Amino acid sequence: MKVSTxxxxxxxxxxxxxxxxxxxxxxxxDHVTSKWGVLILVALAEGPxxxxxxxxxxxxxxxxxxxxTLKTLEGDGFVRRDAQPIIxxxxxxxxxxxxxxxxxxxxxxVAWIAQHAEDIMAQSSRKAAHPG
Numbered sequence: 001m002k003v004s005t006x007x008x009x010x011x012x013x014x015x016x017x018x019x020x021x022x023x024x025x026x027x028x029x030d031h032v033t034s035k036w037g038v039l040i041l042v043a044l045a046e047g048p049x050x051x052x053x054x055x056x057x058x059x060x061x062x063x064x065x066x067x068x069t070l071k072t073l074e075g076d077g078f079v080r081r082d083a084q085p086i087i088x089x090x091x092x093x094x095x096x097x098x099x100x101x102x103x104x105x106x107x108x109x110v111a112w113i114a115q116h117a118e119d120i121m122a123q124s125s126r127k128a129a130h131p132g
Contacts, residue, residue: 031076032102036061036069041095042110044079045103048094078102 018025031037039058043049049057055066070093073079078099084090095103 028076031072032078032106034069036065037073038106038110040066040069040073041078041099041103041106044093044095044099045107048082048092050090050092054093073099 018029020026032041036058039061040054043054043057051066054070055061055063058066061069070079070081074081077096080094080096080099082092082094084092
């Protein structure tokens with residue numbers, strides 16, 4: 001049997017850019033793949049929305065977490081905040097070009113999860129009930 005000393009081709013060619021602890025991509029990955037980050041990006045992929053619309057869409061998100069998530073995604077350049085100088089104040093949130101690119105990549109993953117979530121949770125429950 002011959003053992004190869006050749007390094008295998010990485011499945012993901014940029015893996016060295018996400019695995020080191022101090023890598024900036026880790027921070028961005030955390031921002032966009034958090035539960036609330038994903039839900040806000042997916043909601044905004046449908047078009048601009050107001051704060052209250054986003055709050056209703058992402059059931060269970062607190063005002064503090066919505067504000068934090070929007071601020072983070074805006075700081076990363078994925079979300080645009082458009083404050084209208086009217087009374088009462090109106091603020092609309094939308095995706096930037098970069099945010100639309102990101103959402104386009106995330107939507108198939110979210111669709112896959114939605115399609116398979118019940119089966120996965122059922123399997124998880126069966127394994128928890130019958131370990132071993």
